[in-house]
Amino acid sequence: MTTTTSAALPRVGDRLGRYTVQRLDALPEMQGTLILLTHELGARHAHVVRDDDNSAFGVTFPTVPRDSTGVAHILEHIVLMGSQQYPVSDPFFAMLPRSLNTFMNAMTSNDWTTYPFATRNEQDYFNLLSVYLDATFFPLMRYESFRQDGHRFEFETPDDPTSPLKLQGVVYNEMKGAMAAPGAVMWRAFGKALYPDLTYANNSGGSPQDIPNLTYEGLRAFHAAHYHPSNAFFYTYGKLPLERILAEIEAHVMAHFTRHELDVSIPDQAAFAQPRQETVTYPGSDVERGAQVSVAWKLGRSNDADANLRWSVLSDVLLGNAAAPLTRPLIESGLGAGLADLSGYRDSFREGAFAAGLKGLPAGKAPDVETLVLDTLREIAERGIDPALIESSLHQFEIAQKEVSNAGYPYGLQVMFRLLGPWLYGGDPVTGLRLETELGHLRADLAQGRVFEPMIERELLNNPHRVTLELAPDPQLAERTEADEQALVTRLSADFTDEDRSRIVAESLRLKELQAQESDPDVLPTLALSDVPPQVPRVAYTQDQAGRATVARVPQPTGGLSYLDVQVRLPDVPSDLLDTLPLYAFAVTRGGAAGDDYVALARRIEAVTGGISASVGVGTRPDDLSGLRLSVTFSGKALARNAPALVDVLRDVIATPVFTRERLEQLLKQRLAGLKASILQGGSAYAERLAAAQVSPAGAITEHFSGLSALASLKGIVEDGGLDALLDRLNRVHALLLTGTPVLCLTATESDLTLDLRPITAAFTGDAPVGAPHPESAPHRPQARTTDSPVAFNAVAFRTVPYTHADSPALLVLSRLLRSGYLLKEIREKGGAYGGGAGFDTREGVFTMSSYRDPNVKRTFEVFRDARTFLDTELGVRELTEAILSASKLLDPLTSPDTIGRMRFFGDQAGYTPEVQDAYKARLLAVTLEDLRRVMATYLTPERAAYALVTGQDPNEDVRELGLTFDVQAL
Ligand SMILES: [Zn+2]
Structure with missing residues (x-):
């Protein structure tokens, strides 16, 4: 990992193998250089040389669909399901735990598809490069993969041809879910309305009624035409040697192709003579x-x-x-x-x-x-x-x-x-x-x-x-869509003979058989536990005390920006103010301040800062899950020349905010609309919070701050009137806040660190001790919330142990093992959900399993329950090593100059010091399979389990056999 930039940059006209350097451009703002090359086969390559450990790669293909079968999107799924050199069922997911990547994904936009990754480890970079090149240029594209992720007929009981026929498929279900979300419907309609004659009129993700028209041959032809060097845009970034990267691409890809021509150009849209009106609908009540x-x-x-x-x-x-x-x-x-x-x-x-x-x-x-x-x-x-x-x-x-x-994204990919x-x-x-x-x-x-x-x-x-x-x-659309789906199934299957029916049974069984087969991930490259850096990064900062305030100053190469965080630790918060805290944080930077109205404040923020925000948080102690602390954190950034003005803005917002009834009404409506729109995107997270609230004190508070309870309480205020009472509570929060204990963190270039912060620290005058909240957990009863959704989001949560407990690292490893070894297979591949996973919040001590855009409820809760039996199967060193590697990534999140200092300082303040974190990592690297079985048996027991889901309809009929009864509330 000590490779440095090859000292001399190439020159325009230089030949690097079959590549020619076309251009060199200095990028002074980011202290980098852009090198543009072309390959004899027509491939374009952009390389950004920059002194950044986090190297990045992306290969992008213009993909211009001519229909709404979702061919580009389905292809994106299928190229990631095994390739010539890596014939495993899911190399992409199989690589996740064999890599220390900081980003791995694939994305289909309306006219391109891209495959990007980033990593800080050199060996890992070339491992991932090999997997990505093989996947995109030499995918197996098996017929069974097409059926699994594209579309297929299946009998409700797969081996019973007399049971009802259904359409299935990962993308099919994904798009059913997506097209129920107003944001996604709006995006598709927007392209179609403005460019009705172009590719944008098609649904590039696939519309559920058109997906079944895609044939296997059509999919392969689309790949052959588009995923070709002559149609490829390569991007690389960082300080690894360009020659070595190009040589890899040449040997792995270019050497196996000849030039080919493909016209992917998009013409101009003919101009409208008259403005138009369009209406589209989505399923909603x-x-x-x-x-x-x-x-x-x-x-x-x-x-x-x-x-x-x-x-x-x-x-x-x-x-x-x-x-x-x-x-x-x-x-x-x-x-x-x-x-x-x-x-x-x-x-x-x-x-x-x-x-x-x-x-x-x-x-x-x-x-x-x-x-x-x-x-x-x-x-x-x-x-x-x-x-x-x-x-x-x-x-x-x-x-x-x-x-x-x-x-958001690693910087190297933002550049891409x-x-x-x-x-x-x-x-x-x-x-x-x-x-x-x-x-x-x-x-x-x-x-x-x-x-x-x-x-x-x-x-x-x-x-x-x-x-x-x-x-x-x-309100009737969901029902009509169902009916349409039924009609489609009936139409497509109208001429089925007994032979067709037995073929469907045979193909279903064959797919199940293949899914059950263990592929051998050892054909994939991997890293060793010795590649994990043993220590978390140390960050230099100075710290001093100014009255009640603690102030840290962190020198970082920020490109001339100054970042300021003001965390206010709250004294005891009366319980009726708990729901008000997130609304306070939302409204305080969007209202007025220092006698000015919101318009004046918004202009001031735009003129001198790069944005300010406020958020509310709950912190836990490393050694005690009930040792909680509440805080409100104000953050902002500015060019260093405007840093004193940023201090003044933050002071005014903290010390003299202005809440008016009129503005508050606008803001609450905005927030309610935003939260509602987020339900179908963040369904799993909402279900997890609802479950965690039943077993964890921190979880109970988080549910009030950002869960469906926050939505319900906001809805109550907006719809039933309650603004005057809220105004009163906001003013009480303000008074309480100023008696809090401020902790400040300034991150800037060394010479900009002397900024005077007294205008802010002087605003805090009280002497109340930091509070110690003791929230009631929500009743330990299964919770269901119903909304307009054709799919479900299921979750289970367990309370476990605090950060410094010896079992915590094993629980973190277990979450990674269950995710990649068990839940993805059971819930995504077999169950047809878009996603499934497990998580362990090391600080809240909550272990969760969940599913995303899931056609099943009962089956998925059975999968959660049977997780224990997975640990009794043959697990070996490989599975353990992968799970530890994967867990260790979570302990080394990607940082940048704007975040590394604040993470270190606030971590130290809360007791998560480098020593405590290093000890955690050392224990993590030593976790054994025996530890995993023991923590599973100890903590993930049925008695400790708390269940929740977000879904379209009352689930109780469906889950009765499991002995679960959900409290059902409509959202
Ligand atoms: Zn997808």
């Missing part, structure tokens, strides 16, 4: 608040770097914050609760798009929203945009260019996605990484006069290529 309306325009080509930058800036000016000139009138109209999904500028189509609208409104409001959007834009164009707002937005771009963070945008559409990839030329043009034009107002006139107001798109809930 919230007819009062479940609709949204978006007014959308087609713009110019998204690979035009100047236009792209201008639209990004204008979009931020118009919609970037609560005070923005288009956002504010939309929200203050009271028509809806929040901005519609997809509001803003999108460059993820070949021709860009801009949209604005509202969600959280009753159906039939499309004309009102359209009028409001158009009138507001007209007014903005006529009145002119305040130059200060444009400056604020440009300042946001400066932050985005300078910031080096692994938040920035570069792919223009690159895949034939533009210049470097424009995604450095904007100074385009910024120069823009600044010069701004000096000459108005730039954005004419854009609004020309490209929005006078542009007939506009669609007003309404997304409305349809």
Whole structure:
């Protein structure tokens, strides 16, 4: 792992094997260099040299579907189900525990498919490279894989041809779930409405009624055409030697192909003569608040770097914050609760798009929203945009260019996605990484006069290529979809002969047989336990005491940004304020402060910071699961030159927030709409919290903060009135907060660490001791919550032991073993759910198992219950080593300059010191199979189990045989 950058960069025109260096571009903001190469076969390769341990890779193929069978998406699943050199059933999942990767995934967008990974270990990089290249270019694409993950007929009792026929398949079920989520329906409808003649009119993920039309031959042909070097965009990043990477790709891939031509270009969409109206529906019953309306325009080509930058800036000016000139009138109209999904500028189509609208409104409001959007834009164009707002937005771009963070994606992959945008559409990839030329043009034009107002006139107001798109809930749709599915099954099977029926039985049995077969993962490369770094990273910081406040200062190469966290440890919190804390954290940075209203505060935040936020947390002691502590943490970042202004903003928000009834009502509606929309995305996490709340004190609080209970309590306030009482409680929280104990952490470049933090520390005047909450666990009874969902999210939770207990590392290893060795197989492969897993929260001491977008309830709870028998099967050193490797990854999360110091400091403060963490790791590396069996028998017992699920209907009939009775509540 000590390879350094090859000292000399290649030069333009250099030949590296069959590659030619086309371009070299310095990337001064990120202190890197972009090298662009082409291969004789037509493959393009972008390599970013940068001094970052976390190397990255991605291979991307333009995939342009011509129908909605989901061919590109199903192919993405199937290439990851065994390849020539690695003929195991699931090399991707099998590699997860044999690797120390920091990212592994595959993604299908509307016109490309990408396979990225990142890792900090050199051996691991070349292991993963080999697996990824073999999977994408030489997949087995077995017929059985197509049936398992694509679609298949199966009898309800697979070996009984007289039982009802059903359609099955991982992607089939995944898309049934996805197309029930309003966000996904909106995204598909958006592409179709704006570009009805192009590939975007198709559902690239696959619509459930079209998926059965995909044939096995069609799938193979799509692979042969698209997953070819001549159609590939390779990306590599980091400090590993480029020559070695290229040689690997040459030997593994290029040497086995000849050049081939494929036209994947996307033409221009013919312009509309007149604006259009469209309505689409999703299965939902919230007819009062479940609709949204978006007014959308087609713009110019998204690979035009100047236009792209201008639209990004204008979009931020118009919609970037609560005070923005288009956002504010939309929200203050009271028509809806929040901005519609997809509001803003999108460059993820070949021709860009801009949209604005509202969600959280009753159906039939499309004309009102359209009028409001158009009138507001007209007014903005006529009145002119305040130059200060444009400056604020440009300042946001400066932050985005300078910031080096692994938040969300590893930085190396963020760079890939920035570069792919223009690159895949034939533009210049470097424009995604450095904007100074385009910024120069823009600044010069701004000096000459108005730039954005004419854009609004020309490209929005006078542009007939506009669609007003309404997304409305349809309470009967779920039922009709079921009926349609039945009709489809009946139609497709109408001519089945007895022979066909026995073939279906035989194929089902063959699939089950294959799924039960152990493939030999030892053909896959792996790492050893000795590759795990024995120590967690040490981070230097200074710490001092200022009155009640503890202040840490962490020097880090932050690219000129300063990050500040203010954690306030709360005194004892009266129980009626517990539900109020998350609402406080949500509202406090979105309201006003220091006598200013929310508009003034939002403008100030946009002008001098890169954003501020507040969150509420529950901490546990390393040695005691009942030793809890509550805190509210305020965080913000800014360019170092604005750091004193950031301090002032945070002080005002902490010391003198302003909550008004009117603003609060807007915010609560927004939050309620957001939480509701998150149920189907985060169903498993909600079910896990609901289960954990029954067995863990920290879990019970978390359920109040961010679980379905938080949703219920918020719904109560919004729908039954209760704003005045809430205002009163918010003010009580504020008073309580100022008597808390502040702990500050500043992360910045060494020379920026002297920042004066006294304006903040001086705001805390009380002397109440830090509180020690003793929450009641929720009643230990199975809990079901029903909502509009065709699939279920099932969970079970067990209370175990605190962090320093000797059994904790074994429980963490057990969670990884059950996940990869048992639950994925049983719940995903055999059960047809999109996902299944196990988790162990080392700090809360809660062990969970769960399923995601699951067609089953009873079967899955049986799978959870039978987890014990899995440990009695033949398990060996390999399974154990993999589970330990996989667990050790969780102890070494990917950090970046913005996070590493705060994690270390707040960890130290809570007792999770490097010594405590190193000891944990040492015990983890020594866990035995015997330990796993013992902790399983000790802690994961039926008496300790707490059950919960989120589903479409009352589950009690289904689960009666299991002896479970759920409390059922509708969401
Ligand atoms: Zn998928």
